Every structure is written in structure tokens, then in C-alpha cells.
Amino acid sequence: MNGDHTDIELVEAAPITTSKVQLQPLPDFDFADPFIFSSEVIAAVLAFVVAFHFYRFYRMSGFVYLLGLVIGFSFITFAEVLLAVDVWLEFNPEIFNMLFWMRLLSLSYGFSFLAVSYYYKHREEDKTPWMMRIGALSVIPITIMIALVVILPPAFDFPPYNQADEYFRVFNLVMLGYVFKSTLSSIVEQGRKEFMYIPAAYAILWLGQYSALISSLELNVGAVIAQHIAKVTGLALFVTVLSQVMRLRKVARTETEA
Amino acid sequence: MRMMRMVGQDLQRRERRHKLQIYHDILSAIREEAMTEDGAKPTRIQHLANMSYDKLSRYLDELEAKQMINKANILSLTEHGHEFLREYLKIKELIERMGLE
Numbered sequence: 001m002n003g004d005h006t007d008i009e010l011v012e013a014a015p016i017t018t019s020k021v022q023l024q025p026l027p028d029f030d031f032a033d034p035f036i037f038s039s040e041v042i043a044a045v046l047a048f049v050v051a052f053h054f055y056r057f058y059r060m061s062g063f064v065y066l067l068g069l070v071i072g073f074s075f076i077t078f079a080e081v082l083l084a085v086d087v088w089l090e091f092n093p094e095i096f097n098m099l100f101w102m103r104l105l106s107l108s109y110g111f112s113f114l115a116v117s118y119y120y121k122h123r124e125e126d127k128t129p130w131m132m133r134i135g136a137l138s139v140i141p142i143t144i145m146i147a148l149v150v151i152l153p154p155a156f157d158f159p160p161y162n163q164a165d166e167y168f169r170v171f172n173l174v175m176l177g178y179v180f181k182s183t184l185s186s187i188v189e190q191g192r193k194e195f196m197y198i199p200a201a202y203a204i205l206w207l208g209q210y211s212a213l214i215s216s217l218e219l220n221v222g223a224v225i226a227q228h229i230a231k232v233t234g235l236a237l238f239v240t241v242l243s244q245v246m247r248l249r250k251v252a253r254t255e256t257e258a
Numbered sequence: 259m260r261m262m263r264m265v266g267q268d269l270q271r272r273e274r275r276h277k278l279q280i281y282h283d284i285l286s287a288i289r290e291e292a293m294t295e296d297g298a299k300p301t302r303i304q305h306l307a308n309m310s311y312d313k314l315s316r317y318l319d320e321l322e323a324k325q326m327i328n329k330a331n332i333l334s335l336t337e338h339g340h341e342f343l344r345e346y347l348k349i350k351e352l353i354e355r356m357g358l359e
Contacts, residue, residue, distance in 0.1 A: 060341055061278075061349045062324030065358060121358050183357030195355045245352045 037087040039228035044080035046235035047073050053242045068117030075110030079103050080231075104168045111175040118182040169213040176206040201237035204230050278353065282346050283307045284317055285326065288333045289343065297332035 051073035058066035082103040089095065180202040187195045208230030215223035287306035291298035304314045321327045326339035335343075342349070353359060 057349060057352055060345045061353075062326065062338075062342075063353070069356075118358070186357035186359050190354060190359060192354070195357075198356055241355055242352075245348055245355065248348060248351050 033087060033090070035225070036228060037084055039232055040080050040084035040087060043228075043231050043235055044077050044084060046232065046239055047077040047080055050235060050238045050242065051077055053246075065117050065121045068113055068120070072110045072113035072117060075106045075113060079107035079110060082106065104164065108168050108171055108175070111172045111179075115175040115178045118179050121182075165216045166213060169209055169216060172209045173206060173213070176202055176209060180206060197237055197241050201234045201241070204234035204237065208234060278346075278350055280307070280309070280317060281321065281326075281342065284314070284321065285335060285339050285343050288327060288335055288339070292334055298334065299332060303333060 051070050054066055054069045054073060058064075058070055082099050086092075086096065086099045086103070180199055183202055184199040187193075187199055208227050211223045211227035211230060214220055215227055284303060284307050287303045288298040291302050291306070296302070300311075300314065300318070304311055307314060309317075318327065318329060318333070321339070322329045324338070325336055326342055328334045328336060
């Protein structure tokens with residue numbers, strides 16, 4: 001993290017424009033690098049733990065919509081790892097362009113997969129192969145996003161960094177908003193207020209994306225910090241709920257054995 | 259039209275609400291019957307799970323596709339089916355908490 005990066009520390013200067021994208025400078029506070037890097041690493045670990053546990057549940061139950069959650073959280077994990085690598089390499093312009101697009105697509109594809117999983121959660125018994133439909137449906141919005149952001153506006157060239165980032169953040173907000181609404185209505189229908197952790201977790205992830213949008217529109221230290229704290233908090237809530245469910249099994253077994 | 263759609267969604271939801279339970283009932287019945295002399299016969303499972311033969315056939319096909327049972331003249335649980343029964347409470351709790359009911 002101590003390499004030579006004078007050409008990308010542009011707190012007071014205009015953003016660098018490479019051949020294809022503008023580089024977003026880090027905010028003007030001393031702990032930006034280690035703070036962002038550590039929060040990305042923590043978020044990546046948490047997202048991986050969530051994806052791994054959903055995979056275990058998918059294997060136990062055979063319900064394919066759980067596999068949709070596994071894939072969604074795996075993409076989120078991948079996106080967090082990419083940003084951590086990007087920070088580790090100090091936004092190296094040579095690889096920034098590639099990592100940037102991969103990260104944006106991975107994160108949006110992850111949220112898209114979550115949304116489509118919730119949309120199709122009750123339709124497993126339909127004849128069309130479920131994974132084919134969920135895969136196709138999650139590809140469609142991403143394809144539209146790429147068309148809108150990459151192909152159409154700048155006439156076959158990449159748009160500026162901020163512009164693309166904003167489009168993808170808005171897209172993520174829509175996806176997470178749908179998932180939040182879906183989980184909330186399900187929990188309300190069950191009438192179990194103690195299950196509000198998951199809607200709360202999705203709401204916090206939504207706030208994280210909203211903060212990312214704000215920080216993209218105007219470089220704001222508070223929004224950058226809020227973005228990373230919200231992301232880690234939201235994912236930590238998922239891990240908390242999963243650990244509660246695991247404990248439930250142990251309690252049930254202990255009672256049976258007794 | 260909107261009312262009909264809402265009723266349809268409600269019916270779908272009710273069937274969904276019971277799907278995990280139906281899997282559990284069928285697998286439990288197979289496990290129970292497997293310990294008898296005659297073994298787990300579909301007609302006996304139909305009676306224990308309290309459902310029509312057509313519906314049972316559909317669920318048996320699903321369970322076989324998920325590799326939870328072996329289908330022959332006599333039904334039997336696979337290791338995966340036994341695992342489902344062991345972890346049933348946990349799966350149910352997760353699906354409810356995730357808002358996937």
C-alpha cells in the first residue's frame with residue numbers, strides 16, 4: 001500500500017482520464033486506503049460465509065431458489081475481492097479499467113440474481129427448468145444495463161467512471177428495493193416480528209448502495225464511510241441470522257437426545 | 259381480474275407453504291414404513307401422507323429428482339433423504355426467516 005501512486009492521488013486535482021475511464025480519486029482522509037481495504041476484505045469474507053451456508057442449505061433441501069442466493073452472494077463476494085485487489089494495487093491505471101467493469105458487473109449481477117431468486121421463489125414446480133429461467137432473467141437486466149451504459153450513450157465507447165457507476169448503483173438500488181419489499185411482505189404475512197433481521201439486512205445493503213451513489217455524485221467522506229459500514233453491517237446481519245439457525249438445530253438435537 | 263389474480267396467488271402461496279411440510283410427511287412416512295415387513299409401498303405412503311395418488315406421484319418424482327428417495331416397487335430413503343429429515347427444522351426456519359415462504 002506504499003507504492004508510488006502520485007498520478008492517482010488526485011484529491012485536489014481533476015480526475016485522471018485514461019484512454020477509457022476516469023479514475024475516481026480516493027477521499028481526502030488519511031485512513032482512506034486501509035479503511036476501504038479492510039472493509040472490503042471483511043465484506044468479502046462475510047459474503048463468502050453467507051454464500052457457503054446457503055449452499056449447504058441448498059444441498060440439504062434441494063430447493064433451487066436457494067441456489068440462486070448462493071450464486072448471488074458468490075458474485076457479491078467476487079465484487080468485494082475485486083475492489084480489495086484494486087485498492088491493494090492502489091487503483092493501478094493499467095488494470096483499473098478491467099477490474100472496474102468486472103466489479104460493477106459482478107455486484108449488479110449478484111443483486112440481480114438475488115432479486116430474480118425472490119421473484120421465482122414459489123415457481124419451482126413449473127415445467128421450464130428453473131435455473132434456465134432464473135439465469136436468463138438475471139442476464140436480461142444486466143444486458144440492458146450494459147447497452148444503456150456502454151453502447152448507446154458514448155457511441156461504442158466506455159462512459160466516464162462516475163456516469164457508469166451511477167447507473168449501476170441505481171440499478172442495484174432497484175434490485176435491492178424489490179428484495180426488501182419481497183422479504184418484508186413475507187415476514188409481515190407470517191406475523192413474526194423477530195424475523196425482521198433479514199429485511200433489515202437488505203435495507204442496510206440498500207443504504208450502502210445509496211451512500212455509494214451519493215459518494216459517486218459528489219466525493220463525500222461521510223458517504224464513503226457510510227457505504228462501507230452499511231455493507232459490512234448488512235452482511236454481518238446475514239451471518240448472525242445463519243448462526244441463529246445453526247444453533248436452533250443444535251438445540252433441537254439436544255432436546256431430542258434428552 | 260385483479261381479485262382473481264390475488265386469489266390465485268393466495269392459493270399458490272398456500273400450496274407453497276405446505277411444500278416443505280409435504281416433503282417432510284412423505285419422507286417420514288417412507289422412513290416409518292421401511293421398518294415394517296412389507297416395506298414402504300406407494301399406496302401405504304399415500305394413505306399416511308394423506309394425499310391423492312396423482313399428487314403423491316408428482317412429489318415422488320420430485321423427491322427422486324432431488325435424490326432423496328429411491329423409487330422401485332418399494333420406496334426407500336437415500337442418505338440425502340435422511341439428511342433432509344435430520345435438518346428439517348433448520349431448513350424450515352431458514353426459509354421462513356429469509357422471507358422465502
